């Protein structure tokens with residue numbers, strides 16, 4: 562039997578009596594875009610937090626390429642090849658766009674400050690390499706012209722692209738994107754969708770929390786439907802969106 566790329570098995574997570582994850586299990590395949598959908602409060606962000614080590618589930622486990630991620634700290638999980646974005650972006654508003662990307666490159670944290678004193682040329686070269694690498698990533702996401710701009714001056718759509726650039730900087734093979742298109746419409750929405758498809762063509766696997774059915778239909782190879790912290794259904798976008806019971810759960814309360 563082949564090992565799934567990412568396997569989430571039987572996660573349970575309680576917040577003071579509220580069961581945010583309830584025997585939550587699903588698998589995703591390498592190279593695909595899997596959309597994680599479900600009503601507000603379904604537990605989608607909690608799943609991301611559990612996969613990436615930001616919270617410890619009471620039970621269950623996560624395997625990535627056959628290796629357990631359980632008990633690994635978030636930084637070790639990034640090093641293993643999984644990077645996640647946040648619903649509220651978490652960019653450094655007072656840094657330039659380029660600095661937001663260089664700060665996400667591996668090895669940028671925990672660098673030896675003393676090496677700047679004792680090995681100034683080596684440090685300068687490393688900085689130049691980091692800047693070049695970050696500039697290439699910005700070019701790739703369509704922000705090449707904005708490298709020197711203060712991040713707070715970017716449009717919201719550009720900030721969303723910058724979040725993805727930061728994930729790419731980690732070098733991760735699996736990207737977990739928490740609502741990468743929320744708040745976007747028109748051209749800004751199209752840019753993010755086109756980028757996600759392009760990254761897939763380049764081999765990046767993606768798990769994407771997405772509320773917009775049109776986006777799900779356009780980008781997803783597979784859809785996981787979460788409700789009350791439990792996976793109710795998994796299938797193709799056409800199967801999931803055509804299921805009247807799921808539509809009732811999704812829209813029933815809201816509309």
Ligand SMILES: Nc1ncnc2c1ncn2[C@@H]1O[C@H](COP(=O)(O)OP(=O)(O)OP(=O)(O)O)[C@@H](O)[C@H]1O
Pocket residue numbers: 576579581599600601602603604605606607608648
């Ligand atoms: N740190 C926390 N402490 C207490 N309750 C939490 C915490 N994180 C999440 N919850 C609760 O767990 C449930 C699932 O939350 P989660 O953020 O995972 O939902 P979601 O599917 O991402 O929703 P949305 O679509 O609104 O982003 C919600 O009822 C939420 O209020």
Ligand SMILES: [Mg+2]
Pocket residue numbers: 605606607648739
């Ligand atoms: Mg959420």
